[in-house]
Amino acid sequence: DTAVSQTPKYLVTQMGNDKSIKCEQNLGHDTMYWYKQDSKKFLKIMFSYNNKELIINETVPNRFSPKSPDKAHLNLHINSLELGDSAVYFCASSQGGTGPGELFFGEGSRLTVL
Amino acid sequence: KQEVTQIPAALSVPEGENLVLNCSFTDSAIYNLQWFRQDPGKGLTSLLLIQSSQREQTSGRLNASLDKSSGRSTLYIAASQPGDSATYLCAVPSGGYQKVTFGIGTKLQVIP
Numbered sequence: 001d002t003a004v005s006q007t008p009k010y011l012v013t014q015m016g017n018d019k020s021i022k023c024e025q026n027l028g029h030d031t032m033y034w035y036k037q038d039s040k041k042f043l044k045i046m047f048s049y050n051n052k053e054l055i056i057n058e059t060v061p062n063r064f065s066p067k068s069p070d071k072a073h074l075n076l077h078i079n080s081l082e083l084g085d086s087a088v089y090f091c092a093s094s095q096g097g098t099g100p101g102e103l104f105f106g107e108g109s110r111l112t113v114l
Numbered sequence: 115k116q117e118v119t120q121i122p123a124a125l126s127v128p129e130g131e132n133l134v135l136n137c138s139f140t141d142s143a144i145y146n147l148q149w150f151r152q153d154p155g156k157g158l159t160s161l162l163l164i165q166s167s168q169r170e171q172t173s174g175r176l177n178a179s180l181d182k183s184s185g186r187s188t189l190y191i192a193a194s195q196p197g198d199s200a201t202y203l204c205a206v207p208s209g210g211y212q213k214v215t216f217g218i219g220t221k222l223q224v225i226p
Contacts, residue, residue, distance in 0.1 A: 004157075041201070043158075043216040056213050090157060100207045100214055103148060105158040 003027050006091045006106040013081060014114055020077045021109045023091030029104075031055075032074040034066060035090040037108070043090070049074055078111075086113045116141045116208025120217035127194055128225050135189040135220045137204035142182045144206050149178050149189050151200040152219070158203065162189070194224045 004025045011019050025032060033056075034046040048056035049068040063079045074091060088108045095101035117140045127133055137147070146165045150158040162171045162178040164187070170179040177190040187204055201219040208215045 040218075042218055043203070045213060045215075048213070092158075100145060102160055102163045103150075103158075103205065103214060104160060105150075107157040108155075 002106075004091055004093055004104050004106040006089075006109050008109060009107060010110050010112075012112045012114065015081055015083060017081050018077065018079045019081060019111065020075060021089055021091075021111075023074045023076075023106060025072055025091075025093040025104070027093055027095075027104060028072075029093040029095045029101075030071055031094050031100075032068065032071070033092040033094075033103075034074065034076050035092060035105075037088040037090060039087070046089075047074075047076075081111075081113045083113050086111055116206060116215045118204060118206055118215050118217040120202075120204060120220050122220055123218065124221040124223075126223040126225060129194060129196060131194050131224075132190070132192050133194055133222070135191070135202050135222070137187045137189070137217055139185045139187075139206045139215075141206075141208055142185050144182065144208075146207065147178075147180055147187050148205045148214075149176075149187075150203045150205065152203060153200045161202075191222075194222075196224045196226050198222060199224050 006023045031050045033048045037043045047066040052068045065077045068074045091106040094103045119138045121136045148163045149161040164171045164180045175192040180187045201221045203219040205214045205216045
């Protein structure tokens with residue numbers, strides 16, 4: 001039973017389109033994240049939600065809009081896709097507390113913008 | 115702002131060798147440090163999590179140490195195997211307790 005699952009695994013789309021990625025975790029964690037891994041394999045945080053509340057919002061274009069309907073789900077919607085959005089997007093979760101708990105990652109969603 | 119550096123960027127060793135991967139970070143006020151491995155086209159798999167109060171953690175052939183005062187962690191892999199070939203990343207919290215910064219990783223190849 002997958003702990004952190006994301007769908008779809010692959011997206012190929014044209015510039016200007018809108019796309020969404022969904023993430024679900026069954027670990028009972030309070031905190032969920034979106035990370036972006038670019039072509040140079042650098043992994044950078046985009047957003048974090050704790051119990052459905054946005055707690056981290058990095059310098060990300062407002063074309064990216066996360067949404068957390070409940071603490072087990074965190075979705076990412078991207079409007080007006082650009083070539084530079086091509087990357088692998090990872091969802092992760094952890095148990096919050098005094099400090100960040102152990103991070104668990106999904107398998108990633110590879111977005112290719114043509 | 116936390117910065118995480120991993121050295122070397124790539125490493126190729128013959129099977130059976132013991133090896134050490136290094137991770138350094140600039141802000142020593144950390145809660146914990148986590149080591150991951152990433153296989154090509156896959157997500158990150160957690161290997162070890164060291165709390166700030168700990169000096170090391172062990173799991174099988176892996177041993178991770180943490181020296182907060184010097185801003186360093188090492189991942190020791192004993193008796194390396196071809197299946198250990200992957201990219202190894204370290205991650206440390208920064209700038210807000212839930213914000214984790216990653217190093218760029220060390221790409222390890224173990225040659226049979």
